[in-house]
Amino acid sequence: MDREGREAERERGRALARRAAAQEQRAQIKEHKHQADLAKLEDKREGEQMQRLNQLYQLEIQRGREKEQEEKVERQRQYHAFLCAFEKGLSGIQWEKAAVDNKEIVFEL
Secondary structure: OOHHHHHHHHHHHHHHHHHHHHHHHHHHOOOOOOOHHHHHHHHHHHHHHHHHHHHHHHHHHHHHHHHHHHHHHHHHHHHHHHHHHHHHOOOHHHHHHHHHHHOOHHHHO
């Protein structure tokens, strides 16, 4: 083989090496993009889960407030029933009956 033939052969070898390197880089870029897409999807799922958990937490807080409000209204109702019975001078069974009768009283807070 003459010098030009060897040089052409070396150039083909370098061209093949460049193509292989470029192909490997494209594969790496594609894999990197795929991994980035997966990470983005995972972040989205985590965000949605955090949002759901926050909504559940807020619902529990609201239920707790509603329960406290209901208990407060019931205590006020019972206190009012007690005062009514006390003012009327009722005792014992009469007071219990008065408390039952006063259950229809609604308080506005």
